[in-house]
Amino acid sequence: MALSKLENLYRQMILEHAAHPHHHGSLKKTSQKIELRNPTCGDVLTLEVELKDGKVADIAFAGSGCTISQASASMMTDEVIGKTPAQIAKMVVAFSEMVTGKETDETEELLGDATILAGVAQFPARIKCATLAWKAVYQAVKADDSKATLGLLHHDV
Amino acid sequence: MVKKMNDYIKDFPILNQKVNDERLVYLDNAATTQKPRAVVEAVTNYYYHDNANVHRGVHTLAERATEAFENVRTKVAHFINAPSKDEIVYTKGTTEGLNWVAAGYGRNHVKVGDEIVISYMEHHSNLVPWQQLAQQTGAKLKYIALQADGQLDMESVQQQITDKTAIVALTHVSNVLGVVNPIAKIAHITHQHNALMIVDGAQSTPHMKIDVQALGADFFAFSGHKLLAPTGIGILWGKSSLLAEMSPLEFGGEMIDWVQLQKTTFKAAPWKFEGGTQNIAGVVGLGAAIDYLEKIGMDNIQAHEQVLMQAILPELSKIKGLTIYGPQEAQERTGIIAFNLDNLHPHDVATALDMEGIATRAGHHCAQPLMAYLKVPATVRASFYLYNTLADGQRLVEGIKATKEFFKNGTI
Known part of the structure; x- marks a missing residue:
């Protein structure tokens, strides 16, 4: 098999997002800021969110990580702009299910381009890399109820 | 070869x-290492033929299990050249052994103003217990620097270990760099300052002949599963005089001498540390692993x-x-x-x-x-x-x- 199966994980779009991540850096105006760590590898992700009129007006992430975590963070930032916390919660659940192999008819509609990360399901050791940014945005926009995440992303704690 | x-x-x-x-x-x-047939079979045979609780039954199986359990203690003592089998304490692994020394010995002996010296290359299990001990006792935690190639900087060893030092805790082999630390030399410096030398042997014991006396260690901990034995069994070796001064952390069955309503006396080491039913099958597997390694x-x-x-x-x-x-x-x-x-x-x-x-x-x-x-x-x-x-x-x-x-x- 050698490396042929790897192409299921490292799709071209994923490599491009990792090499040139969108919304990388920090924001001038931030309403929510959160720092999350992946305890298995020590990767750190800082996420800043500007909420306006109940929606995500702008978002930025910083930190270091592997291809999967960086690409996932980049795609997540593309998808959540303009969304309400309730919509984002639905997206995060859909993402979490997708990377554990449970895609539904709604997955693509909810996640857009980020659906390309579905291949992660074949690489269970990398699920945490993919979910870190989504877990972070969920906590950032629902900061008053962050404990709920522990149940939501059960494979991630 | x-x-x-x-x-x-x-x-x-x-x-x-x-x-x-x-x-x-x-x-x-x-x-963790893989397990040879000899280890898996020893564990299976124990469960098929000899399984019983140790030290308490008067029946034949209990005697067999107890004999197997105590014989491995002797085997381990020989394996690491410990002076006595009574200095061999069963633990669940290196982490538990180091934590017991920090909590059972450290809390009774380390005072405000004392210093605990470790290095930048320590595994969290030989770092966090000392950090906790320092926080609890008011002692200061100090780090030995590394050279550019990752070896311990011996000048830093000389500077960091002082008369205020109570404990020096170092890994024998780094789990990242693979570097072998000159424990015997550092133990000599440590003892000149009347401090104790505690050694994390998790990454050395599987790969080289260990002689705890030649190393000048006061305590030495290692895990079974990194040397072909099952998971959940490890060894803490300590000098008898130090084990005598160290408090048990788990109280209950097996470890007691006499229990009264308001006070209890404990067994002597090593048994005073082994509260509750032990990982007997793990001990049997460890014995088989040591036999296998010594044969090679x-x-x-x-x-x-x-x-x-x-x-x-x-x-x-x-x-x-x-x-x-x-x-x-x-x-x-x-x-x-x-x-x-x-x-x-x-x-x-x-x-x-x-x-x-x-x-x-x-x-x-x-x-x-x-x-x-x-x-x-x-x-x-x-x-x-x-x-x-x-x-x-x-x-x-x-x-x-x-x-x-x-x-x-x-x-x-």
Whole structure:
């Protein structure tokens, strides 16, 4: 098999997002800021969110990580702009299910381009890399109820 | 020698399999080792024929189980050249052993203003217990610096260990750098300042002959599962005079001498530390693992790993963009190689190697302060053992080259 199966994980779009991540850096105006760590590898992700009129007006992430975590963070930032916390919660659940192999008819509609990360399901050791940014945005926009995440992303704690 | 060592592979059924359509090359031995038939069968036979609780029954099975349990203590004492079997305490692993010393001995003996000296290369299990002890007692936690090649800086050793030092706790072999620390020399300095030398032997005991007396250690801890034994069994060795002054942390069955309503007296060491029913099958498995290792000879195992390193390190060094952490000379290290490829995240490298059937570890290896010291977020780690071959090393070299080619534009 050698490396042929790897192409299921490292799709071209994923490599491009990792090499040139969108919304990388920090924001001038931030309403929510959160720092999350992946305890298995020590990767750190800082996420800043500007909420306006109940929606995500702008978002930025910083930190270091592997291809999967960086690409996932980049795609997540593309998808959540303009969304309400309730919509984002639905997206995060859909993402979490997708990377554990449970895609539904709604997955693509909810996640857009980020659906390309579905291949992660074949690489269970990398699920945490993919979910870190989504877990972070969920906590950032629902900061008053962050404990709920522990149940939501059960494979991630 | 390598050829002869290769004969042992057939004793490890797990190695005879394909992973992702490739013959498995298991290079995660610093995390845990595979088990030979002799160990698995010893555990099975114990459960099939001798299983009983130890020290309390008067029946025949209980006597057999007790004899097996206590015989392994003698075997371990011989294995690490401890003066007495009564200095061999069963634990669930290195982590528990080090925690017991920090809590059971440290809390009674370390005072405000004392100093505890460790190094930047410690595994979290030989770091966090001392950090906790320092916080609880008001002692100061100090770190020995490393040289550029990852070896302990002996000048820093001299500076950090002072008359205020109560405890020096060091790893014998780094689980990341593979470097072997000069424990005997440091123990000598430690004792000149009337401090105790505590040694984390998790990464050394599986790979070389251990002599706790020659090392000048006061306490020495290691795990069974890193030397072919089952998980959940480990050893804490301590000098009898120190074990006598150390408090047990688990109270209950087995460890007591006489229980009254308001007070209890305990058994002597080592039994006072072994509260509750012990991992008897694990102890039996550890005994079988030690027999297996001693049949091969620890010196032969060490020599075999040297042969592997001398062949593999130069091949790896030729790969452009590959950084190897720790000393570059094979004779200064054990069979652990931590590395990174330029512009590639170690997780991506380890996933690619896994697709080629090669099991390595990527991450911070439970040594976050060391990662910070090396200024890397993480590394890939390949760790070899007695059943690894030159062909395994070649597979690693080829695997890394293929990974580099796959990600030729980098991932980070």
